[in-house]
Amino acid sequence: MDPYQGRRWVIILILILIGLIFIFRLLFVQVLNTKWSDRAHVITHSEKSIQPPRGLIYDRNGFLLVSANQVYDIMVTPREIGEIDTVELCKLFRISKNRFDDKIKKATSGYNVSYKASLFIEGMAKDDYAKISTGLRKYKGFNAIRSSERGYPMHNAAHILGYIRKISKKQYETHKQDEEPYFKNDYIGITGLESVYENELRGKRGKVYYLQDYKGNKKEKLEENQPLLGKNLHTTIDGPLQSLGEQLMNNKLGCIVAIEPKTGEILSMVSAPSFDPAFLSGKKFSKNYKALSDNDTLKPLINRPIYNDSYRPGSIFKLVQALVALNDGVINPNTGFICNKQIIGCHLHEPPMNLGIAIKHSCNPYFYQVYKRLILRGSDPSVFKDSRLGLNSWRNSVEKFGIGKQLQTDIPGVKKGLLPSVEFYDKWYGKNRWAFSTIYSNSIGEGEIGVSPLQMANLAAIIANKGHYYTPHLVKKIGDNGSKKAEFLEINNTDVNPKHFQPIINAMEQVVLNGTGRSAQIDSISLCGKTGTVENKSFNDHSVFIAFAPKENPQIAIAVYVEYGTWGGTWAAPIASVMIEQYLNKKLSDKGLKKKNRIESAIILSKKSDFSF
Amino acid sequence: MARGKSIWKSIDKYLLGLFVSILILGLATIFSSTYEGDSISLFDFSTIYGKQFIWVIISLIIGVFILLLEGQFIKNMSYIIYGVVLLLLIGVLFMDPIKGAKSWFQIGSMSIQPSEFAKLACSLVVAKYLSSVNVKIQDAKTRLIVLALLVVPAFLIMIQPDPGTMLVFFAFIFVMYREGLSGNVLLSGFFAVLIVVIAIFLKASETENLIFGISITGNLIFAFVLLLLGGVIFIVIKLLVLPRYRSSKYKALIWSVLTGIIINLSINYVYDSVFKERHRTRFQIMFGIVEDRRGDGYNMWQALSSIGSGKALGKGFLNGTLSNNKYKHVPEQSTDFIFCSLAEEWGFAGCFIFILLYLALLIRMIMISERQRSKFTRIFGYSTVSILFFHFMINIGMVIGLAPVIGIPLPFFSKGGSAVLTFSILVFIFMRLDAERKKVLR
Known part of the structure; x- marks a missing residue:
C-alpha cells in the first residue's frame, strides 16, 4: 500500500549511526584518553604557597646577629585597577607619574601578567605603611602583604653573615628542577652564612590547594601542607667582641681572627674595611651594592681573613720553623747561633744564646741557620738533591699546621695559601737549578710563603693546644636543638711532640714581657705572642701579631694583620691585647680603654705615612 | 471522566515512560547545573531551576489538556496556529533586542520565544498539507509549496537573527524523504555536506x-x-x-x-x-588543526575538559566542579552546554544510558508513526522525530567537538520555557493522535 514504508529503516539506521559516533567519541574523551580530564584538573585546581619565615642568626651568647624586621610589600593586579585618580595615588605613594607608569608596565611584562599580583613597592617599613594603609583601601587592585626583611641589631659581621637578595633569573632557572624550586620573588642567600646554610635557613614552603571558579576565585579548600620553618643558626661568633674588633680596625686595612683553641670555634673574624650589613638589606640593595663594589677602591666586599692568602706571615713563621726543627731533632732548646747579619739583616739585641732568646728578639740570622739545618741534612752529596729532600720533608711537617692547605671551614671562598714545594721551585727555576741558598728567605716567613689570617690564628690555636687543632668554624648549632657538624669535632694533629711546645710558649711569653711585643701587655693576664713585620719593598711594612691567653688553659687565640702598619708591635700587638682583654674579662681596664681609643682614632689607609707611637 | 479513562488506556505507555524519564533526567541535570548549594526552592522564579520546574509543570498541564482534545480539532487548527505563529514572528521583530537578537517577547519576568513555536506550527502545517487529498510529493508544485511553508518562518527567524533555530528547518528533509522524496536528494545532500566539509578542512589545514x-x-x-x-x-x-x-x-x-x-x-x-x-x-x-583555550576555542576547551573529567563513572550528582553555577568554567552551562553537566556528573556510563534513552524515544516514535492509518499523524510523528533528532545531533555534536559551535538547545535539558513547552506539546499531540488511531481511517 505504502511503497516508502521501508524507508523507516534508513532513518533508524541514521539515528543509530549518529548515536554510535557520539558514544565512541565520548569513550575516547572520557575513558580512553586522559588528556581532557588532566586539563580539567589544571582548570579547576589552584594552589597557594605559604612562605615560612627565614631562620634567624644568633651569636654564641644568644644575641641576635640577624633578626626579622616586619615590612609590607605593596602588590598590584593591573587588570583590577579600573578607573582611578592616578595623581592622588602617586601622591599617596610619593612617586612620580612616570614612575607609576613604569611600575604598571613592569607588572604586565616579562613573567608578570596583568591578572596576577606583582610587586609594586617592596619592603615598606611598618611606620610608613601605617600612614598609607587607610588611603590604600579605596584602590582596587592594590593590596599589601606582610613580609619580613633582614635586620641587623648589632650592625656587625657583614662578611660572615653575607647577604640575601631577590633571586636572579639565572639562579631561578638553575634551581627550577630542584625538589623545592624558588619562586620569582623569593630571596636567596648570596654570600657568607646566608649562602652556605641557605637550605636550612630557608625552610620549606607550605601549600594549600583550592578549587577555583572561572575567574580564579578560590572557592573550596581541599588540602593543606604546613610549611617547615627556616632553622635558626647559632654561630660561634661573640657579638660584642666582633663589634669591638670592627671598631678597632676602623679606618684601617687588614683583619682580626680570634679562635677558641679548645674547640676551633671562631669568636671573631674582622675584615677591614667593613660595612654595616643593613646596608645590603631590602630595597636599598642595588644602590648600595654598587657603591661597595664599584665605587670603593678599598674593596670592602672582600672577606680578607679567608680570601686573602697572599699575606706573607713574616716573623711569626719562625715559631713553625722552631717547632719543626725541635721535632726533627736538628736543634734543641739550648742551641745557639751567632747573630752575624751577613746574609740576612737583624736589629740590635742580646746574642741568641738559645732558642728562647732568638724568639724573644725575633732574630733573623738564627732562623736562617735553623732553616738551613732543616733543608740541608746531608742525606745526599749533591746540594741540589739534598735541598729537594729537605724541602719535601719540611713541607710535609709544615702542612700539618694547616698552612698551604685549605681549612674546610663552613664559609665559602677559603683560600689555601702558598707553601712552596719541590715542583713549585722546579717550575720556577728548573730542576736541580735551585738549592737552599735560593730559598732561604722562607726561613723568616718571607719569600714564597703565603698564608691567610685564618691560618695565622689557627697557628696560634695550635701552639695554645700544644700540637693539635680543630678546623676553625662559624656555626655551633643548626636549629635551636641542632648540633655541630661532625667534621668540626674531628681533631687534627701536627705530629709535633707536645713537649717541644713548652720552650716556644715560654719564649712567646717573653716576647710580650721583654721582647718585640711589649705593647701587648695586659696587667691581669699572662699573654703569649709573637710579632711579625712583613717586608713591603717600597711601602710601609705590614704589622702582624699572633697570640693566645691565658698562658695556662688558653681561652682565646688571635691573629691580627694591619696592612702598612709597620712593626708588628706598633698596631697589631695592641689590637690583639684589647681583644683578648675584652674577651677574657668581658670589660676593659682604664689602660685597655685608653689603648682602644688611641687605636680606634688612628687612620692607616695610605701605603706610606708617618705615625708616631 | 469516562473519556479521560479511555484515553489513558489507549496512550502508548513506552512512549510515555521514555518521555517522562527524559523529562526527569533533564530537570535533575538543570537543577545540578544551576544549584549553588543554598536552600532548595523548586517552584521559585528567582532560580533558574525553579523557573524550569514551573515551565515543566505548565507543559504537563497543557499536555493533559491536549490529551483531552479531539484529534480532528488539532488538525483543523493547523493553518490557524501557523498563521498566528507567523504573526508572532513578525511581531517579535519590533521588540527590543536581547543579547543582540530580537527573539523574545518580554512579559514580566517571563520571556516567550515564538521561534520555538514555529517548529510546532510547521510540523502541523506540513502534516496537514501533505495529508490532503490529491497532494502528491512527486509533483514539483507540492514540493514547492512545502518549501514555501518552511522558508517563510525560517527566513523570519534568520533575520532576528537566530541562525541556530533557523537551521532546524532542514530537519524536515527526513520527513520529506519518508513521504517519498527521491532518495537521491538525501544522498546528494549528504555528499554535498561531505564535499563542503572536506573542502573546508583542506582549506583550513x-x-x-x-x-x-x-x-x-x-x-x-x-x-x-x-x-x-x-x-x-x-x-x-x-x-x-x-x-x-x-x-x-x-x-x-x-x-x-x-x-x-x-x-x-x-x-x-x-x-x-x-x-x-x-x-x-x-x-x-x-578540525583540531589549532588548539586554542583563550579566544574562540574557549567554549570548546572548557566543555571537553568538563566532559573528560567525568571519566567512566562521573563525579556524582551535584559534585561537578566545572559545569555548574558555582564554578562556571563551562560557559552557557545551563543552556547550550548542559550536556557537560550530565557528562561530568554521570560519566561515560551516564552518557551511554542517556544516548540509549534518547534514541529509544525517537525510534519508538518512528515505530508508532509507522503503525498509523492516518497520514497526518504519521507525517506529524516524523516531523517531531526529525526536529528532536536534529537538535540532539547538532547540540551534542557541538558540545563534544564534532560540529561547529551553533547555538541550539538540547530538548528537555537546556533551560528555556518556550522550548520545553514546544517539545512537550509536540510529543503530547503525537500521543493524542496515536491514541485515537483505531477510530480514524485517514
Whole structure:
C-alpha cells in the first residue's frame, strides 16, 4: 500500500549511526584518553604557597646577629585597577607619574601578567605603611602583604653573615628542577652564612590547594601542607667582641681572627674595611651594592681573613720553623747561633744564646741557620738533591699546621695559601737549578710563603693546644636543638711532640714581657705572642701579631694583620691585647680603654705615612 | 471522566515512560547545573531551576489538556496556529533586542520565544498539507509549496537573527524523504555536506604540495580527484548499465561532478574572501588543526575538559566542579552546554544510558508513526522525530567537538520555557493522535 514504508529503516539506521559516533567519541574523551580530564584538573585546581619565615642568626651568647624586621610589600593586579585618580595615588605613594607608569608596565611584562599580583613597592617599613594603609583601601587592585626583611641589631659581621637578595633569573632557572624550586620573588642567600646554610635557613614552603571558579576565585579548600620553618643558626661568633674588633680596625686595612683553641670555634673574624650589613638589606640593595663594589677602591666586599692568602706571615713563621726543627731533632732548646747579619739583616739585641732568646728578639740570622739545618741534612752529596729532600720533608711537617692547605671551614671562598714545594721551585727555576741558598728567605716567613689570617690564628690555636687543632668554624648549632657538624669535632694533629711546645710558649711569653711585643701587655693576664713585620719593598711594612691567653688553659687565640702598619708591635700587638682583654674579662681596664681609643682614632689607609707611637 | 479513562488506556505507555524519564533526567541535570548549594526552592522564579520546574509543570498541564482534545480539532487548527505563529514572528521583530537578537517577547519576568513555536506550527502545517487529498510529493508544485511553508518562518527567524533555530528547518528533509522524496536528494545532500566539509578542512589545514615544481593547494587536488572519480564511474556505467538507461545516468553524473567541483572551488573563494578571521579560526579549532583555550576555542576547551573529567563513572550528582553555577568554567552551562553537566556528573556510563534513552524515544516514535492509518499523524510523528533528532545531533555534536559551535538547545535539558513547552506539546499531540488511531481511517 505504502511503497516508502521501508524507508523507516534508513532513518533508524541514521539515528543509530549518529548515536554510535557520539558514544565512541565520548569513550575516547572520557575513558580512553586522559588528556581532557588532566586539563580539567589544571582548570579547576589552584594552589597557594605559604612562605615560612627565614631562620634567624644568633651569636654564641644568644644575641641576635640577624633578626626579622616586619615590612609590607605593596602588590598590584593591573587588570583590577579600573578607573582611578592616578595623581592622588602617586601622591599617596610619593612617586612620580612616570614612575607609576613604569611600575604598571613592569607588572604586565616579562613573567608578570596583568591578572596576577606583582610587586609594586617592596619592603615598606611598618611606620610608613601605617600612614598609607587607610588611603590604600579605596584602590582596587592594590593590596599589601606582610613580609619580613633582614635586620641587623648589632650592625656587625657583614662578611660572615653575607647577604640575601631577590633571586636572579639565572639562579631561578638553575634551581627550577630542584625538589623545592624558588619562586620569582623569593630571596636567596648570596654570600657568607646566608649562602652556605641557605637550605636550612630557608625552610620549606607550605601549600594549600583550592578549587577555583572561572575567574580564579578560590572557592573550596581541599588540602593543606604546613610549611617547615627556616632553622635558626647559632654561630660561634661573640657579638660584642666582633663589634669591638670592627671598631678597632676602623679606618684601617687588614683583619682580626680570634679562635677558641679548645674547640676551633671562631669568636671573631674582622675584615677591614667593613660595612654595616643593613646596608645590603631590602630595597636599598642595588644602590648600595654598587657603591661597595664599584665605587670603593678599598674593596670592602672582600672577606680578607679567608680570601686573602697572599699575606706573607713574616716573623711569626719562625715559631713553625722552631717547632719543626725541635721535632726533627736538628736543634734543641739550648742551641745557639751567632747573630752575624751577613746574609740576612737583624736589629740590635742580646746574642741568641738559645732558642728562647732568638724568639724573644725575633732574630733573623738564627732562623736562617735553623732553616738551613732543616733543608740541608746531608742525606745526599749533591746540594741540589739534598735541598729537594729537605724541602719535601719540611713541607710535609709544615702542612700539618694547616698552612698551604685549605681549612674546610663552613664559609665559602677559603683560600689555601702558598707553601712552596719541590715542583713549585722546579717550575720556577728548573730542576736541580735551585738549592737552599735560593730559598732561604722562607726561613723568616718571607719569600714564597703565603698564608691567610685564618691560618695565622689557627697557628696560634695550635701552639695554645700544644700540637693539635680543630678546623676553625662559624656555626655551633643548626636549629635551636641542632648540633655541630661532625667534621668540626674531628681533631687534627701536627705530629709535633707536645713537649717541644713548652720552650716556644715560654719564649712567646717573653716576647710580650721583654721582647718585640711589649705593647701587648695586659696587667691581669699572662699573654703569649709573637710579632711579625712583613717586608713591603717600597711601602710601609705590614704589622702582624699572633697570640693566645691565658698562658695556662688558653681561652682565646688571635691573629691580627694591619696592612702598612709597620712593626708588628706598633698596631697589631695592641689590637690583639684589647681583644683578648675584652674577651677574657668581658670589660676593659682604664689602660685597655685608653689603648682602644688611641687605636680606634688612628687612620692607616695610605701605603706610606708617618705615625708616631 | 469516562473519556479521560479511555484515553489513558489507549496512550502508548513506552512512549510515555521514555518521555517522562527524559523529562526527569533533564530537570535533575538543570537543577545540578544551576544549584549553588543554598536552600532548595523548586517552584521559585528567582532560580533558574525553579523557573524550569514551573515551565515543566505548565507543559504537563497543557499536555493533559491536549490529551483531552479531539484529534480532528488539532488538525483543523493547523493553518490557524501557523498563521498566528507567523504573526508572532513578525511581531517579535519590533521588540527590543536581547543579547543582540530580537527573539523574545518580554512579559514580566517571563520571556516567550515564538521561534520555538514555529517548529510546532510547521510540523502541523506540513502534516496537514501533505495529508490532503490529491497532494502528491512527486509533483514539483507540492514540493514547492512545502518549501514555501518552511522558508517563510525560517527566513523570519534568520533575520532576528537566530541562525541556530533557523537551521532546524532542514530537519524536515527526513520527513520529506519518508513521504517519498527521491532518495537521491538525501544522498546528494549528504555528499554535498561531505564535499563542503572536506573542502573546508583542506582549506583550513592550509595544505600545499609541490608537484612538478608548481605549488598546488589541497583544494585543487580535491577537484582533480572528483574529476577522476567521475571518470571511473563513467567507465562503470558504460560497462554495467544497459545502453538505453545510460544517457540519463551520464547526465546525472556530469551534473554531480560539476556541482561538486563548483562547491569545492567556491568554498575556496568563500573561505578566503567572505569568512572573517574568527570564522576561519573556529573551523581550524573544530578540525583540531589549532588548539586554542583563550579566544574562540574557549567554549570548546572548557566543555571537553568538563566532559573528560567525568571519566567512566562521573563525579556524582551535584559534585561537578566545572559545569555548574558555582564554578562556571563551562560557559552557557545551563543552556547550550548542559550536556557537560550530565557528562561530568554521570560519566561515560551516564552518557551511554542517556544516548540509549534518547534514541529509544525517537525510534519508538518512528515505530508508532509507522503503525498509523492516518497520514497526518504519521507525517506529524516524523516531523517531531526529525526536529528532536536534529537538535540532539547538532547540540551534542557541538558540545563534544564534532560540529561547529551553533547555538541550539538540547530538548528537555537546556533551560528555556518556550522550548520545553514546544517539545512537550509536540510529543503530547503525537500521543493524542496515536491514541485515537483505531477510530480514524485517514
